[in-house]
Amino acid sequence: MSEAQGQGPGLVYSRLLPELFAGYEDGEPLTVLDLGTGSSSTVAFLSRFKVRIFFADLLEHPTSLRPGDDPNPLGLQHAIARQLALPEDAMLDVVLLWDYLHYIELETIEALSAVLLPRLHRNSRGYGFGALHGRKPADANRYGIADRDHxxxxxxxxxxxxxxxxxxxxxxxxxALRIARGTLLREGRLELLFDSP
Amino acid sequence: MFDKRKETPEPPPEPAAVAPSTPKEFTSRSSAVIGKTINIKGTISGDENLIIEGTVDGSVDLPQHDLTIGESGKVTADLDAKVVKIDGEVTGDISGGEKVIVSKSGSVRGNIVAPRVTLEDGAKFKGSIDMDPSDSKSTASTPKPTLTSSTSAEPKGTKDLDKAAG
Structure with a gap:
């Protein structure tokens, strides 16, 4: 665990966030998909860029994204695409996955991957969490970006x-994205940096 | 023949009814107010600032002026104003020439386009935010050639972490 000391509740030091935005100078264009609720801190941080942010809280209606009896995976992909609601021209530079992948089943992960793949380019990156101890339940949190490394x-x-x-x-x-690096975070979890395969 | 009552000036209308809920940011300027009990369907346009405390279904077009959706305001409409402040509920797309502010009591389902956007803590938002309204389409389709060597390299430490993850 590497929580910042004396910097306020909920503030967590991150080694990988700086790499997520490495190479992007203030004022540069940036397109971000955040698989979470709209976060004031994330918007404030990203406002240094000419940013286009898509917030898509896929956990808002989780039952619609569960694999059903239909063996056709396209149905699940269509459901995810509807909830993401990305415009046709949107190519994503950064995908903030947070811990969303751990709240969905493997079939849904595959469907999400298929939906994201055509929206990514060779330098797209992602950020999310791994689970180090599979038997330990995670605290449910909403995540945001406080600054370049918190x-x-x-x-x-x-x-x-x-x-x-x-x-x-x-x-x-x-x-859709490949795990490039991982470092230990609190609660036995990892923070993961993804890049394009 | 002459009714004295008609000569007596009528008291001015009472703007005080909405004054307490008027956002501080715009109190220095005069603003038109759509009151809490007013429902409007259609397009609203004009040449002055506007505060909506009632219900609007349609569109609001005030590109040169400030628009506030008050705490009791419920708007299902596309909004276009110089500065847009949301204290109430909005379903629709919002265009701000200067900035858009969603306050802690505000709720927005829609897309925001403005050079500056502020979400206050507690604000509810679902949609997209575009802070590069001038050329978002051209930039969105252009991959950034800015990867650092550390992130473009082969995965590092993955095997070790896999072992730990079991």
Whole structure:
């Protein structure tokens, strides 16, 4: 755990956030997908760029994104695409996955990957969390970016099912981005930096 | 023949009814107010600042002026104003020539386009924010050739972490 000391509740030091935005100078164009709720701190941080942010809280209607009896994966992909609601011209530089992948089943991860793939380019990057101890449930948090090397974690009262996918499983089922680096965070979890495969 | 009552000046209308909920930011300028009990369907346009405390379904077009959706305001409309401040509920796209502010009591479902956007803590927002309204389309389709060597390299430490993750 590497929580910043004396810098306020919920503030977590991150080694990988600086790499996520490395090479992007203030004022440069940047397109970001945030798989979370609209965060004031994230908007404030990203406002230094000429940014286009898409907030898509896929956990808002989780039942619609569960694999059903329909063996056709296209149905799930269409459901995800509808909730992402990305315009046709949107190519993503940064995808903020947070811990979303651990709240969905492997079939949904694959469908999300398929939907994101055509929206990514060779230098797209992602940021999210791994699960080091699969048996340990995670605290449900909303995450935001406080500054270049700090996250903001705010507990929520949501208790969605937590799958704690191993890093190997994520690599196998989330092909749109590749895990490039991982460092230890609190609660036995990892922060993960993704890049384009 | 002459009714004295008609010669007596009528008291001015009472703007005080909305004054307490008037946002501080705009109190220095005169603003038109759509009161809490007013429902409007259609297009609103004009040449002065506007505060909406009632219900509007349609569109609001005030590109040279400030628009405030008050705490009791419920708007299902596309909004275009110089400065837009949301204290109430908005469903629709918002265009701000200078800036858009969603305050802690505000709720927005829609897309915001403005050079500056502020979400206050507690604000509810679902949609997209575009702070590069001038050329977002051209930049969105252009990949950035700015990867550093550390992130463009092969995955580092993945095997070790996989072992730890079991």
């Amino acid at each position: 996250l903001l974690a705010q507990p929520t009262d949501q208790e969605p099912q937590y799958y704690a996918h191993s890093q190997q499983r994520l690599s196998e089922h989330f092909a």
